Amino acid sequence: xxxxxxxxxxxxxxxxxSSLGVLLLAAFHRDHRFVAVVTSLGLTVACFTLPVAAxxxxxxxxxxxxxxxxxxxxxxxxxxxxxxxxxxxxxxxEKQEGQxxxxxxxxxxxxxxxxxxxxxxxxxxxFLGLELLSVSLYVLIxxxxxxxxxxxxxxxxxxxxxxxxxxxxxxxxLIYFQSGTMEFVRTAALAGTAAFPSTVLVGLxxxxxxxxxxxxxxxxxMWAPDVYQGAPAPVTAFxxxxxxxxxxxxxxxxxxxxxxxxxxxxxxxMAGIAVLSMFAGNLLALLQDNIKxxxxxxxxxxxxYLLVAFLAAGxxxxxxxxxxxxxxxxxxxxxxxxVSVLSKPGSEAExxxxxxxxxxxxxxxxxVFTIMLLSLAGIPLTAGFIGKFYVIAAGVESSLWVLIxxxxxxxxxxxxxxxxxIVVMAADGRRRVRPADTAQAPQVSYADGLVLAALSGFLxxxxxxxxxxxxxxxxxxxxxxxx
Amino acid sequence: MTxxxxxxxxxxxxxxxxxxxxxxxxxxxxxxxxxxxxxxVVFFIFGAPFIAMLEIIIYAGAIMVLFVFVVMMLNxxxxxxxxxxxxxxxxxxxxxxxxxxxxxxxxxxxxxxGILNQAGGITAQTxxxxxxxxxxxxxxxxxxxxxxxxxxLVGAYHLGRHLKSEDA
Numbered sequence: 001x002x003x004x005x006x007x008x009x010x011x012x013x014x015x016x017x018s019s020l021g022v023l024l025l026a027a028f029h030r031d032h033r034f035v036a037v038v039t040s041l042g043l044t045v046a047c048f049t050l051p052v053a054a055x056x057x058x059x060x061x062x063x064x065x066x067x068x069x070x071x072x073x074x075x076x077x078x079x080x081x082x083x084x085x086x087x088x089x090x091x092x093x094e095k096q097e098g099q100x101x102x103x104x105x106x107x108x109x110x111x112x113x114x115x116x117x118x119x120x121x122x123x124x125x126x127f128l129g130l131e132l133l134s135v136s137l138y139v140l141i142x143x144x145x146x147x148x149x150x151x152x153x154x155x156x157x158x159x160x161x162x163x164x165x166x167x168x169x170x171x172x173x174l175i176y177f178q179s180g181t182m183e184f185v186r187t188a189a190l191a192g193t194a195a196f197p198s199t200v201l202v203g204l205x206x207x208x209x210x211x212x213x214x215x216x217x218x219x220x221x222m223w224a225p226d227v228y229q230g231a232p233a234p235v236t237a238f239x240x241x242x243x244x245x246x247x248x249x250x251x252x253x254x255x256x257x258x259x260x261x262x263x264x265x266x267x268x269x270m271a272g273i274a275v276l277s278m279f280a281g282n283l284l285a286l287l288q289d290n291i292k293x294x295x296x297x298x299x300x301x302x303x304x305y306l307l308v309a310f311l312a313a314g315x316x317x318x319x320x321x322x323x324x325x326x327x328x329x330x331x332x333x334x335x336x337x338x339v340s341v342l343s344k345p346g347s348e349a350e351x352x353x354x355x356x357x358x359x360x361x362x363x364x365x366x367x368v369f370t371i372m373l374l375s376l377a378g379i380p381l382t383a384g385f386i387g388k389f390y391v392i393a394a395g396v397e398s399s400l401w402v403l404i405x406x407x408x409x410x411x412x413x414x415x416x417x418x419x420x421x422i423v424v425m426a427a428d429g430r431r432r433v434r435p436a437d438t439a440q441a442p443q444v445s446y447a448d449g450l451v452l453a454a455l456s457g458f459l460x461x462x463x464x465x466x467x468x469x470x471x472x473x474x475x476x477x478x479x480x481x482x483x
Numbered sequence: 484m485t486x487x488x489x490x491x492x493x494x495x496x497x498x499x500x501x502x503x504x505x506x507x508x509x510x511x512x513x514x515x516x517x518x519x520x521x522x523x524v525v526f527f528i529f530g531a532p533f534i535a536m537l538e539i540i541i542y543a544g545a546i547m548v549l550f551v552f553v554v555m556m557l558n559x560x561x562x563x564x565x566x567x568x569x570x571x572x573x574x575x576x577x578x579x580x581x582x583x584x585x586x587x588x589x590x591x592x593x594x595x596x597g598i599l600n601q602a603g604g605i606t607a608q609t610x611x612x613x614x615x616x617x618x619x620x621x622x623x624x625x626x627x628x629x630x631x632x633x634x635x636l637v638g639a640y641h642l643g644r645h646l647k648s649e650d651a
Contacts (some may be wrong), residue, residue: 001622009623016630017598019630019633020633023637061623062621062622062623063620063621064620064621064623064624065623088546098646099641099644102637102640102641105634105637106632106634106637106638109630109633109634109637110634112630116627124621124624125623125624125627128624128627128628128631129627132627132630132631132634135631135634135635135638136634136638139634139637139638139641142642142643145641145642145646146646154642441575448563475645
């Protein structure tokens with residue numbers, strides 16, 4: 001490997017080294033605050049190495065990884081999300097009993113796996129990155145051992161994730177069987193230009209199954225509500241953002257490189273999944289009285305919206321996917337951040353009743369939660385609106401009228417349950433809230449407050465002045481397709 | 484050659500099916516070992532003797548023996564010996580033995596008939612060739628796999644620890 005290869009790999013190397021550092025720290029000197037600070041520093045340094053790595057991009061580092069601006073953009077997104085999760089976890093774990101230091105090492109391992117997925121250009125890197133992410137997540141989900149629900153969620157995720165990996169591997173094997181190579185680009189060249197041989201098509205369908213599980217798309221979504229509910233709130237935020245974002249990054253790169261949509265069957269399969277995800281997500285969210293489950297179903301629906309942009313496959317499509325995902329990252333982190341901050345030792349703030357008259361108890365938190373929900377619903381001035389607008393623009397450009405109509409209809413259904421939460425938060429008025437309730441409400445630490453404020457800031461910035469991000473995304477997308 | 488593959492693959496499929504349907508964990512593990520051996524034979528037939536060897540040493544050997552030990556140790560108590568004697572009735576080991584004997588017979592036939600050494604057949608990959616590939620183009624893969632073991636280890640430690648000892 002040349003020195004430039006190491007420069008290109010810097011963000012991954014820094015993350016890997018921080019995880020080892022955290023492990024060693026935990027072995028010799030257990031100190032929750034210190035470990036959390038080291039983790040945050042490691043992630044920040046990794047973020048600062050992104051421009052350095054961009055200096056040598058695009059670069060194929062061994063057949064396994066391709067470090068281009070596209071991979072680095074997603075790596076930045078993943079690192080920033082992990083940083084937010086780290087800070088939220090510190091506040092959350094302070095309230096919990098037991099050893100806390102391993103949590104941060106596992107978080108860093110999972111981040112490394114996610115960044116590998118974003119840069120993967122080979123089935124081996126794809127699978128290893130995915131497993132690194134998944135194995136860390138099994139433990140992170142079940143991390144709070146004093147409660148039985150996280151353990152249940154962890155087991156569910158373990159079994160279903162293992163099954164989906166089996167599908168994925170079989171799909172890869174079939175494609176390898178036909179093409180004799182595991183590199184994404186060469187798979188495309190060998191599979192012929194006209195149509196996929198049936199082996200490759202079956203392989204792609206099986207890969208789509210594995211990916212669909214990770215993205216919690218209907219009909220592979222069964223795990224999502226239980227795992228979202230059972231996992232500690234910061235981990236839920238991680239599962240909802242980093243784990244899904246990395247998978248979308250990989251799917252987008254893979255499908256663009258092999259020009260997957262020359263197969264109409266694959267297109268229709270994905271369109272079916274998108275429609276099912278939108279409807280099942282939104283309709284089932286209507287029935288929920290639990291905020292974490294509600295957000296789980298809402299994220300299923302959001303991934304359905306994302307697939308609509310994915311299916312548009314025009315020049316706007318890749319841009320729309322990346323922008324939508326960025327907005328989704330900011331919003332979801334903010335929403336679960338509020339849930340995490342409101343959680344008390346031993347009981348999470350997940351029932352709708354926990355949010356009753358929150359406006360009168362903790363106006364700032366309620367305000368942050370409200371704008372996050374409005375952004376999820378796609379109300380103007382928020383990032384969610386621009387994201388949805390982008391998706392619809394991409395769909396219109398490719399004349400996907402049916403999908404667009406379904407998307408708009410679903411947004412209306414979505415509006416109902418998001419507004420219901422806001423109404424509950426505003427309920428009762430000031431007089432009915434006793435001062436004792438306000439005194440009992442958990443205090444928001446400076447670090448948590450800063451994260452939530454930063455996320456709200458990003459949300460408005462993307463909603464009011466998205467031009468800089470759009471320009472950035474356009475440059476990176478040109479880099480990916482032109483290469 | 485194709486016939487040899489299908490025979491070994493059949494043994495693998497049958498024994499894996501029996502792993503799933505066995506009610507007793509120890510019996511299931513016996514079939515799982517046979518399944519690994521069958522997969523090793525498949526690797527061997529297609530010119531990967533090094534991987535076949537690793538499959539036997541690591542999976543069928545180390546990991547499975549560890550599993551059997553753990554499962555047996557979990558049943559401590561005065562009735563354990565009686566129970567373990569019950570596990571190893573002839574009916575229980577006849578199934579895995581027949582499947583293993585099939586594999587041995589197949590291997591002996593392959594060696595005896597000389598099919599493996601035919602010109603134009605599959606050339607076996609030596610450990611040296613495997614290492615050169617692993618530490619060349621797949622270097623990052625090897626490093627990632629080693630990183631993959633760490634969360635597994637940390638997770639097993641965290642989830643397997645006794646909760647009571649935390650008070651100290």
